[in-house]
Amino acid sequence: MAILRNDLVRLALFALVVLTMPVWLAPIGAxxxxxxxxxxxxxxxxxxxxxxxxxxxxxxxxxxxxxxVGSYAAVWSFKLLTMSVIPAVLFAVVVAGLFxxxxxxxxxxxxxxxxxxLTLAFAQMSYNxxxxxxxPITNGETGLQLALDDPRYLDAAFATAGPGIPPPNxxxxxxxxxxxxxxxxxxxxxxxxxxxRIDRSPFGxxxxxxKSNQTRMAYxxxxxxxxxxxxxxxxxxxxxLAGGLLAATDPLAGAERMQWTASGEVVLMTILGGVGTLVGxxxxxxxxxxxxxxxxxxxxxxxxEAFSFLPDGxxxxxxxxxxxxxxxxxxxxxxxxxxxxVIFLPGGLMEGVRRIRGAFTRRPAGQEERGxxxxxx
Amino acid sequence: MDQFVLQLLNGLDKGAAxxxxxxxxxxxxxxxxxxxxxxxxxxxxxxxxxxxxxRLLQLETVTVDPEKLTPWGSPMEIRTPLVQAWLGDxxxxxxEWSVPLSILFAIPVMLLIGIAMERGLIRFFYRRTHAEQxxxxxGLAIVLQEIVKANFGAxxxxxxTPPALSxxxxxxxxxxxxxxxxxWWRLIYLGxxxxxxxxxxxxxxxxxxxxxxxxxxxxxxxxxFLGIDIQxxxxxxxxxAAVVAGVAGVMYTPIVPPNYNIGMDFLVLSFVVxxxxxxxxxxxxxxxxxxLGILQSFAAMNExxxxxxxxxxxxxxxxxxxxxxxxxxxLLGRRGVMER
Numbered sequence: 001m002a003i004l005r006n007d008l009v010r011l012a013l014f015a016l017v018v019l020t021m022p023v024w025l026a027p028i029g030a031x032x033x034x035x036x037x038x039x040x041x042x043x044x045x046x047x048x049x050x051x052x053x054x055x056x057x058x059x060x061x062x063x064x065x066x067x068x069v070g071s072y073a074a075v076w077s078f079k080l081l082t083m084s085v086i087p088a089v090l091f092a093v094v095v096a097g098l099f100x101x102x103x104x105x106x107x108x109x110x111x112x113x114x115x116x117x118l119t120l121a122f123a124q125m126s127y128n129x130x131x132x133x134x135x136p137i138t139n140g141e142t143g144l145q146l147a148l149d150d151p152r153y154l155d156a157a158f159a160t161a162g163p164g165i166p167p168p169n170x171x172x173x174x175x176x177x178x179x180x181x182x183x184x185x186x187x188x189x190x191x192x193x194x195x196x197r198i199d200r201s202p203f204g205x206x207x208x209x210x211k212s213n214q215t216r217m218a219y220x221x222x223x224x225x226x227x228x229x230x231x232x233x234x235x236x237x238x239x240x241l242a243g244g245l246l247a248a249t250d251p252l253a254g255a256e257r258m259q260w261t262a263s264g265e266v267v268l269m270t271i272l273g274g275v276g277t278l279v280g281x282x283x284x285x286x287x288x289x290x291x292x293x294x295x296x297x298x299x300x301x302x303x304x305e306a307f308s309f310l311p312d313g314x315x316x317x318x319x320x321x322x323x324x325x326x327x328x329x330x331x332x333x334x335x336x337x338x339x340x341x342v343i344f345l346p347g348g349l350m351e352g353v354r355r356i357r358g359a360f361t362r363r364p365a366g367q368e369e370r371g372x373x374x375x376x377x
Numbered sequence: 378m379d380q381f382v383l384q385l386l387n388g389l390d391k392g393a394a395x396x397x398x399x400x401x402x403x404x405x406x407x408x409x410x411x412x413x414x415x416x417x418x419x420x421x422x423x424x425x426x427x428x429x430x431x432r433l434l435q436l437e438t439v440t441v442d443p444e445k446l447t448p449w450g451s452p453m454e455i456r457t458p459l460v461q462a463w464l465g466d467x468x469x470x471x472x473e474w475s476v477p478l479s480i481l482f483a484i485p486v487m488l489l490i491g492i493a494m495e496r497g498l499i500r501f502f503y504r505r506t507h508a509e510q511x512x513x514x515x516g517l518a519i520v521l522q523e524i525v526k527a528n529f530g531a532x533x534x535x536x537x538t539p540p541a542l543s544x545x546x547x548x549x550x551x552x553x554x555x556x557x558x559x560x561w562w563r564l565i566y567l568g569x570x571x572x573x574x575x576x577x578x579x580x581x582x583x584x585x586x587x588x589x590x591x592x593x594x595x596x597x598x599x600x601x602f603l604g605i606d607i608q609x610x611x612x613x614x615x616x617x618a619a620v621v622a623g624v625a626g627v628m629y630t631p632i633v634p635p636n637y638n639i640g641m642d643f644l645v646l647s648f649v650v651x652x653x654x655x656x657x658x659x660x661x662x663x664x665x666x667x668x669l670g671i672l673q674s675f676a677a678m679n680e681x682x683x684x685x686x687x688x689x690x691x692x693x694x695x696x697x698x699x700x701x702x703x704x705x706x707x708l709l710g711r712r713g714v715m716e717r
Binding site: 116117118120121129261268328329331336338346 | 412498501505507508509511512513515516517518519520522523524526527641645648649652656686687690691694695697698701702705
């Protein structure tokens with residue numbers, strides 16, 4: 001296990017697992033590009049959220065605002081500049097970063113639950129405005145979409161327009177199906193690497209110290225504000241990148257991406273996977289998106305099929321027992337799983353893994369808590 | 378002027394709903410120190426108590442009368458609610474007034490749910506972080522919502538206002554202005570909210586039980602040393618908060634037909650209300666509830682929207698941001714509660 005401590009090995013393992021997703025997700029029926037793309041994109045979102053929540057200890061309840069802003073920025077880049085995804089994604093990251101700088105500057109004056117409410121308030125404001133007054137920019141309820149008569153100045157300057165709306169592309173390569181997934185996956189790996197570097201850097205150490213005891217940090221003479229603001233902006237840029245990728249794989253941006261339920265979703269992902277761990281948020285994002293897509297597609301006939309190896313009476317019993325949890329009711333499963341995790345496994349799935357590993361290596365689980373910080377009392 | 382009075386009434390009405398939900402939230406926070414994201418779900422359950430009650434009353438017998446024919450030529454079906462069949466006019470009265478009567482049904486239900494929730498889940502989270510409390514109650518809210526959705530469907534279910542109260546009152550003539558019409562039921566909702574708030578506040582202020590609860594909010598340990606089982610009283614307070622949210626939901630059903638999601642819509646706003654009023658402060662929550670309700674309905678006036686477009690969409694959050702940045706404890710927050 002010692003070799004796992006090496007960051008490069010970890011990164012390589014992570015990259016291997018992510019890039020081979022089409023292979024190992026196939027047996028559980030999740031190897032279609034659309035779902036894997038979502039997993040990768042929300043993985044990026046959750047990694048970024050974890051930098052703020054997991055490392056710095058600030059629970060933002062309005063993170064979806066940056067996702068939405070990133071999406072809008074990317075679609076505008078498609079409309080005005082070019083259908084290439086590189087400028088779109090860059091533009092999304094920059095705009096989301098600026099937006100995060102403004103909101104973070106104000107919200108970070110307070111901490112704890114007040115910070116959560118402030119971020120929530122800003123996100124709800126953006127959401128409401130996107131629906132009402134900002135309609136010229138956001139196209140309101142319809143959502144911002146591409147149109148035939150978009151100027152696309154850069155594209156127009158270099159090439160003659162073909163028929164129809166061109167799809168987003170990467171150096172001429174169309175981003176659809178698997179190539180879209182691999183584009184997102186590569187970015188996910190880059191983001192993971194960046195998060196890992198942040199985690200191991202003095203800057204990351206500072207963030208963890210702020211989470212652990214901000215008052216003590218202030219007493220030792222550190223001004224914590226620049227650090228928290230930097231963490232907030234970085235995390236907002238991650239969210240912007242995720243939003244940009246959402247738009248790049250499906251060029252349509254709607255305001256519902258900014259609603260507070262969307263912010264809640266990323267909190268769920270991070271907690272489910274494991275707060276403060278590097279891989280955890282990605283795992284959480286994967287599990288939730290998998291559940292969302294697979295469980296919601298289940299219905300009674302499929303359940304009968306799945307339990308058909310059992311005797312009839314037992315089969316019917318099991319089907320009636322599980323039917324409320326799938327299809328329309330998959331949110332119920334999500335809620336139950338989520339409560340169980342928070343109650344019994346506050347460290348998320350990663351803590352579960354750690355406990356299992358601890359049981360096998362016959363060491364108390366506490367010793368494995370390397371790098372995790374508890375508040376000093 | 379007419380517009381002004383109308384918007385004031387609208388605002389008071391909205392504020393009444395905010396205040397009732399925020400009241401429970403802030404009580405739970407002040408006593409147990411728990412941030413309860415499932416409070417909106419309690420409101421929703423209350424609303425569905427009204428739905429269930431009116432459905433129970435409307436269980437009916439269908440008899441086919443071969444003598445009479447419908448205009449389409451098929452035998453006429455005669456539907457009589459069972460209550461009416463058994464109790465005659467009194468039964469008809471029950472059916473008409475099902476919404477106010479379902480308060481009597483909702484109170485014991487909400488008490489039970491509140492106690493079960495506190496004993497079954499919340500008490501294990503006293504010492505966990507606020508983030509974890511938010512998360513577990515959020516999960517609970519999802520579960521409760523989905524259960525309701527599975528049983529009642531996702532569409533809003535209309536519940537009838539008692540026919541005697543379905544009209545509008547001429548509020549203008551009461552105060553010597555021109556005719557300003559306002560729905561009776563909304564006026565009743567406002568009055569009801571004031572009565573409930575008054576009852577809860579006087580319970581806390583003027584009874585010995587309430588005094589002990591307030592003492593426990595100030596210094597739980599000392600009250601415990603005096604040999605008082607403060608935990609039990611806090612559980613009772615949680616149940617009261619659940620009842621308040623529940624009856625607020627019951628009375629709201631004629632105004633907005635409830636669906637499984639109605640609690641969540643209120644939850645976010647009432648959280649903002651609680652924080653603006655000051656976490657743990659009862660009077661703060663009520664004040665902030667009415668204040669934000671009134672501000673919101675005035676911001677929705679065309680005269681104001683023409684000056685600042687979009688203000689009606691953001692006013693509540695804007696006020697929240699300003700209050701939080703200038704008054705660290707909220708409007709009436711107590712010293713020492715969540716100060717940082």
